[in-house]
Amino acid sequence: GQNIDQPTEMTATEGAIVQINCTYQTSGFNGLFWYQQHAGEAPTFLSYNVLDGLEEKGRFSSFLSRSKGYSYLLLKELQMKDSASYLCAVYAQYNFNKFYFGSGTKLNVKP
Amino acid sequence: DAEITQSPRHKITETGRQVTLACHQTWNHNNMFWYRQDLGHGLRLIHYSYGVHDTNKGEVSDGYSVSRSNTEDLPLTLESAASSQTSVYFCASSPGAGEDTQYFGPGTRLTVL
Numbered sequence: 418g419q420n421i422d423q424p425t426e427m428t429a430t431e432g433a434i435v436q437i438n439c440t441y442q443t444s445g446f447n448g449l450f451w452y453q454q455h456a457g458e459a460p461t462f463l464s465y466n467v468l469d470g471l472e473e474k475g476r477f478s479s480f481l482s483r484s485k486g487y488s489y490l491l492l493k494e495l496q497m498k499d500s501a502s503y504l505c506a507v508y509a510q511y512n513f514n515k516f517y518f519g520s521g522t523k524l525n526v527k528p
Numbered sequence: 529d530a531e532i533t534q535s536p537r538h539k540i541t542e543t544g545r546q547v548t549l550a551c552h553q554t555w556n557h558n559n560m561f562w563y564r565q566d567l568g569h570g571l572r573l574i575h576y577s578y579g580v581h582d583t584n585k586g587e588v589s590d591g592y593s594v595s596r597s598n599t600e601d602l603p604l605t606l607e608s609a610a611s612s613q614t615s616v617y618f619c620a621s622s623p624g625a626g627e628d629t630q631y632f633g634p635g636t637r638l639t640v641l
Contacts, residue, residue: 448628459618459632460571504570508628515586516561516630520570 419443421519423505428525429495437490437503437522445510451479451490452504454521460504463490492524500526531555534619534633542641547606549636551619557631558624560602562586562594564615565635571618577602578624609640 420442429435441449448467452460466472466481466488478491490503502521509517532553541547551560562574563586573586575594583594591613593605606613616637620630 450629459634462629462631465629506571515573515576516571518563518571520568 419507419509419517421505421507421517423503423519423522425520426523426525428527431495431497431526431528433495434491434493435495435524437492437505437524439488439490439505439519441486441488441505441507441517441519443486443507443509443517446483446507447510448508449479449481449488450506450508450516451477451488452506454502454504456501463503495526497526497528500524532619532621532631532633534617534636536636537634538637540639540641541609543609543611545609547609547638549604549606549617549619549638551602551604551633552600553619553621553631553633554600555621555623555631556599557621558599559622559630560596561620561622561630562592562602562604563618563620564588564613565618566615574604574617575602606638609638611640614638614640 422440451463454460464479471480476493481488502523504521505519506516535550561576563571565571572588574592577583577596618635619633622630
């Protein structure tokens with residue numbers, strides 16, 4: 418089976434940096450995805466890590482350590498529009514290749 | 529522009545009725561998925577398809593069915609709606625063949641009274 422853990426909620430200040438952690442226990446790991454979901458909207462793709470290390474994409478970066486079953490999403494220069502839920506999803510082969518989503522971390526950005 | 533759409537966006541129905549939620553994508557993606565999203569549970573996979581005439585059960589498939597008669601559509605049917613199926617339903621697609629990123633539709637909010 419799959420077990421994915423993320424903090425339920427976080428609060429940060431506009432302009433600051435925030436790190437959202439995700440830990441997972443899985444079999445057949447094939448990659449880790451991060452999605453952003455604004456309230457009442459669909460999840461949208463942010464990043465994908467399949468190898469260990471840091472992937473940087475503008476203000477957002479994502480890190481993966483496969484040996485530790487650990488990933489984080491780093492958001493820099495926070496803006497009010499970054500207030501959203503951030504979903505960690507493990508792509509794994511357990512029967513078939515499928516996504517397994519964590520419950521999401523709700524990020525509140527305050528002025 | 530290619531896209532993925534869902535209809536209806538909102539639906540209220542009664543217990544015991546059959547309900548079908550539509551999902552249509554114009555990306556020509558091989559893979560399509562249905563999820564439900566409930567508070568505290570995140571996204572849970574209901575059914576998925578890796579191509580025409582292929583369907584597979586996800587982790588919460590009881591009470592749901594799908595069929596894939598063409599590349600573009602994967603309708604989700606609730607055979608006899610139950611209050612426990614009140615949820616937000618998301619359809620997603622991915623290209624397949626090594627391209628695994630899933631792209632989500634706007635969602636359907638279903639209420640079963």
